[in-house]
Amino acid sequence: MSRLARAAGRLADGSVTVRRRLGARLAAWVARGRRHDLTGWRAALGCWLRIAILLLGLYALWRLVRAIPNLMWLISAGWTIAAWRAGKASADAVKEEAEGGPSGATPPLDRKAVRTLLLTLMGDGSGVHLRTVLTHLQQHPPTAALTAAWKVPDLRARLVALQIPVDRGVKVAGVPTWGVRRRDLEAPSPTAAGEPSTEASTDA
Structure with missing residues (x-):
C-alpha cells in the first residue's frame, strides 16, 4: 500500500471515529437532561430543550457559514486534524491486533x-x-x-x-x-x- 493510500485510509478511519465520538457525546449530553425525579413528559422536557439548543446551534452555524464561506476552510482544517489524530489511534489498534496483541473489540471489563x-x-x-x-x-x-x-x-x-x-x-x-x-x-x-x-x- 502506498503512502498516499495509507494516509487516505487513516483520514477515513479517523473521520468515522470522530463522527461516532461526537454523536455519542451529543447523545449523552441530551440524555443527561432527563429528570429522574419526575415522570412522564415532564421528565423529558430537559432532553427536548437540549435538542432544541443543538438545532438552534446548527442553524446558527449554517447561517454563519453562508455569511462567511471562508469559514469552511477553518472547519475543514479542524475536522481533518481531529480525524488524523483519531486515525492514528485506530491504526495502532489494528497493528497491535495484527501482531497478536489484545483486540479493542473485547475490552477488559472485569x-x-x-x-x-x-x-x-x-x-x-x-x-x-x-x-x-x-x-x-x-x-x-x-x-x-x-x-x-x-x-x-x-x-x-x-x-x-x-x-x-x-x-x-x-x-x-x-x-x-x-x-x-x-x-x-x-x-x-x-x-x-x-x-x-x-x-x-x-x-x-
Missing part, C-alpha cells in the same frame, strides 16, 4: 469492577438503565475510547457474558427499559451458587 460500577450508578435506587451505564462508560476513561461506538445491545451482550443479569423491564423514574436490578445483582452468581460448599465437604 465482573467485580462492573458490578461495583452498577451499584454506584444505582445509588439508593432499585435498578439502573443500560443507557445510563453506557453513557457513563463513554464519558470516563479508560472505557471512553473502547465504548465510543457501542450501542445498548453491545453493552447488554458484554454484561450477559459476565453473568450479570439484565432485564428489559427495569423501571427507573417510572420508565421501563433494558437495565439491571439491584436484587439480581446482589444475588449469588450462577457459578458461585453451583460450587459445592467447603463446609459441607469438611463435615463429610
